[in-house]
Amino acid sequence: MIPAPLPALHETPELRQAAGETLRPGGLELTRRALAICGLTPGARVLDLGCGLGASAAFLAGQGLAALGLDHSAAKLTEARSLHPGLALVRAEAQDPPLAPVSLDAVFCECVLSLCPRPEAVLAACRRMLRPGGWLVLSDIYLRRPDLAPGPADGPGGGCLAGAKGRGEVLELVAGAGLELALWEDHSHLLNQLAARLVFACGSLAGLWAWLGLGQGCGADPRPAKPGYYLLLARHPEDGHGRA
Secondary structure (H helix, E strand, C coil): CCCCCCCCHHHCHHHHHHHHHHCCCCCCHHHHHHHHHHCCCCCCEEEEECCCCCHHHHHHHHCCCEEEEEECCHHHHHHHHHHCCCCEEEECCCCCCCCCCCCEEEEEEECCHHHCCCHHHHHHHHHHHEEEEEEEEEEEEEECCHHHCCCHHHCCCCCCHHHCEEHHHHHHHHHHCCCEEEEEEECHHHHHHHHHHHHHHHCCHHHHHHHCCCCCCCCCCCHHHCEEEEEEEEECCCCCCCCC
């Protein structure tokens, strides 16, 4: 008998229990760090791309920034409006945001890119919206040993780990979008902390891999690929040049 497909991890009560409103490792820790590095001035226009329940967008607005949250999920946006009344939110796809070119000082894309089937299109959209000198803030799962990752035939995919890439591929995607790398930091300890909470919530390590979108009925195990978690900052070239 084929088991019924599990919902994506980011849609489960287990993740809510383990990660809270941000639905990602570390909560707002890396958001705060990125904000401190970027040095955005009050009133700067920022986008939280894939805002989910609105935690980061609300935090950024609370720092005096003109923050907008964007997500494709009507249900999440409804909850975000309930949790954060007055927060500016819009429903759209990450690769096709309805914002004007050269209109943003920063785009925050936190634990979202690995869930997007076309990450190159998402990054191209980010570059298009950023002003020269504007910041892209990425945090996400990555594979420290991508050569040992389960192949497409090993699992059904659909979760963060299924869309995770190696550091080299992430950097290639960012460069290919015409953005200049400013910072890469490994914060895998945050993923380890969340994994421990998820193991408790899911009941077993095997359950964790299933909730993450790997190994359901297939025996795939992403541990040899050493999943990690990163913070990346990149900038739109100051002179406005670079690949479009």
